[in-house]
Amino acid sequence: MxxxxxxxxxxxxxxxxxxxxxxxxxxxxxxxxxxxxxxxxxxxxxxxxxxMRWWDPPTTAFIQQAAADGQTIEQHWRPISRISPELQLAVIAAEDQHFPQHNGFDLDAIEAALRESGASGRGASTISQQVAKNLFLWSGRSLVRKGLEAWMTGLIEITWPKARILEVYLNIAEFGPGIYGAEAAAQLYFKRSAAQLSRPQAAALAAVLPSPRRYSVTQPSAYVRSRSAWIQRQMSQLGGQAFLRQMETDGRE
Incomplete structure (x- = not known):
């Protein structure tokens, strides 16, 4: 049919x-x-x-790379309560004065860096960005690494309080070849604990942070001495240790 x-x-x-x-x-x-x-x-x-908001990282990507290159590593983790407030303030004054206010990215610093150095953006990295880079990533300037850095910075900022970000930074920052963290630096350069650092000593450590393998704490160049003096002036202008207390208060609100 x-x-x-x-x-x-x-x-x-x-x-x-x-x-x-x-x-x-x-x-x-x-x-x-x-x-x-x-x-x-x-x-x-x-x-x-x-x-890692509660668990102290036993190592970092940068430390692992340095160890793989055959470098001897010195690092002694200390809670922020055992790191001199002078050093806490010094690294903020030197590296990231808007640290308490920004959400991981200092847009004003980025804009200023772009004006001064073209499109490189050098000098605009916040403490939060440096933690993300040193802890999880690798050195370099590729767009992929920068994108991952921005991603990890955002995650850190929404997960950790500012005091924790500062604590991790002070324990993983490189203060000289193979010298990581405030305690190792304080013992090597000043024969004392990180808790006992004075303001001039804290400023001397913070002064080498832009390039710790190029600048020396024990044999400071004219630039390092000048930068150390500038950092101490900035610490006073920020309000000294009262600045840190205000940051802690703001973080609890």
Whole structure:
């Protein structure tokens, strides 16, 4: 019995509609996979950041690289309560005076750095960015590394209080070849603990932070001496240790 033209036309229409829906289904599947991949990426990158809010990292990406290059490493972790407030203030005065206010990125500093040095953005890195870079990433200026640095900085800022960011920074910053953290630096250069550092000693340590393998704490150049004096003036202008107390108060609100 021959098929009715109406039935055949109906079947062709259904087939055409099904074919038209296939690309939409494929796009939905790809979008779902992309969404799941992004969620997985967020979890994998955020979980170590969350853990390190309370757990002191035993090493960093930069320390591992230095060790792989054959460098002897000195680092002695200390809680922030056992690091001189003078050093806490000195690194903020030297590296990131808007540290208590910004959310990981100092836009004013970035704009100023772009004006002064073209598109490189040098000198605009915040303490939070330096923690992200030193703890999780590698040295370099590629767009991929900069993108990952921005991502990890954002995660750190929304997960850690400012005091924790500063504590980690003071324990992983390099103060000389293979000398990581305030305690190792204080013992090597001044034969005392990080808790006992004076203002001039703290400023001397902070003065070498832009390039700790180029500048020396024990044999300071004219630039380092000048920078150390500038840091001490900035510490006074910030309000001294009252600045730190205000930062702690703001962090609890």
């Amino acid at each position: 021959p098929r009715s033209p109406l039935v055949s036309r109906h079947r062709r229409n259904r087939s055409s509609a099904a074919d038209a829906r296939k690309p939409r289904r494929r796009w939905r599947r790809w979008l779902l996979r992309l969404l799941l991949a992004l969620i997985l990426l967020l979890l994998l990158s955020w979980l170590p950041v969350l853990a």
